[in-house]
Amino acid sequence: MLASDCNNRLYIRESFAWRTKMTGFADRLDVFLRVVAGGSFSAAGRDMNMQASSISRQIDMLEGELGVELFYRSTRRLALTSAGETLCHRARQVLGQLEETRSIVAAMANEPQGWLMISAPVCFGQRHVVPLVPVYLERFPKVHLELSLEDRAVNPLEDGIDLAVRIGKLQDSALLVTKLAITESVVCAAPSYLQRHGVPAVPADLVHHACLTTPKPMKAGMWHFGETSSEDRLEVSGRFVCGDMDGLLASAIAGLGIIHLQTWLVAEPLRDGRLVRLFPTILPRPDGSGIYALRPPGALTMKVKGMVDLLKARMIALSE
Structure with missing residues (x-):
């Protein structure tokens, strides 16, 4: 076994353990903030549909992880220690940023944004991709588009291309393919x-x-x-x-x-x-080639699908 294989496996194990630990830590921070907001374990339990004893165990675990006491406990009330006050302030920031990050990333599924990198042969791109750019950018106002026109067969995996148009016969590859039209x-x-x-x-x-x-x-x-x-x-x-x-x-x-x-x-x-x-009734010999949209493996994102749909519609219009 190669040393690099051992290192990779060790990294994967450590990374998994770290993610598991941090996921539980974030959950306990949430419980902690609910206790602070409610003023008691029982109030936090009602808010989270949990037993007060379960809330208490979560706080005990959090204090054990941090090595400090977070609350002054009495029979009548809870009060934050200085460490608890610091954690409360920081936890609100951290969990707020996590929620903001989640919202931003989730919104990208509904409203495409970021860069779309497209490659196409020069003649085809000038005639059939460039005219679609204004339509595409109006439809997806948060997407930026970079179009590379070149006649070499680019490799989307190696060249960082989201969508490549290719004309001719395709070779087997790991790329995902959408057929836009049959060439005639x-x-x-x-x-x-x-x-x-x-x-x-x-x-x-x-x-x-x-x-x-x-x-x-x-x-x-x-x-x-x-x-x-x-x-x-x-x-x-x-x-x-x-x-x-x-x-x-x-x-x-x-x-x-x-x-x-x-x-x-x-x-x-x-x-x-x-x-x-x-010779409209005599078709030139078909050679099995076509016009294709190629993309790297993975889910078909809305911003890529948007351009593929426009290209397919344009190719259909050409044949009418």
């Missing part, structure tokens, strides 16, 4: 391009058109349609390539060619007519 790709082009070059009737016609892709090492020149058979693969090309999704989208809107992108990226220009969807 569409082929589209600007009306100006289609007016100049004509509308391709079937995917095979794309070999005669300018298709906008990312550089070849990213294998974006191979587009898939329909089922998963190799016959549905189509290699496309064009005179312009760009390694940035926003760059491809802007190029397509400018009429440079035809693009093959996911719906979350092109939904707005399709809706306002800057782009036109091609």
Whole structure:
């Protein structure tokens, strides 16, 4: 057995014993203050629905723990000793702070507060997370939000992230996952391009058109349609390539060619007519990927759930 294991176990035992002792001590402080307020053991017993003898035993235990007498006892009344007066003053402060702490923490379950740390891919975050921020902050006025936009796969456990949006296929992990949407790709082009070059009737016609892709090492020149058979693969090309999704989208809107992108990226220009969807009855091949919200293990807090709900609603609206 490692020394560190022994130390950890010793710490756990000592910590448990300390918490148990302090819990009983706090209870006895409460009894003590009730005796002071009521002026007698019997009055405190009535207040706490306990026998006067039980109250007396609690005070005896408290005096034994502290090594001092807290009351001058007589047949007619109780009076605080100087140690009792000091304890009374301090106990009111301590128990008041404990109750205040309990109230503050309990209120957080009903009214979220603190920081919410979110991570999302750059393009997705700009389009679909940033627009939700004003809505979220208005809904949760005591929450502060930090949004990190980066295309690397962050690890919420290691990076201190409360909620991470990820697009694609997920690897097994200890993270908790909420599926926001199934990713679907569409082929589209600007009306100006289609007016100049004509509308391709079937995917095979794309070999005669300018298709906008990312550089070849990213294998974006191979587009898939329909089922998963190799016959549905189509290699496309064009005179312009760009390694940035926003760059491809802007190029397509400018009429440079035809693009093959996911719906979350092109939904707005399709809706306002800057782009036109091609082959609406032929879906690009599904690859089993999706848009996910990932979070560390633990209870789903209201402030995290609030953002997840907004993201899910936005993804549903995109598909309508």
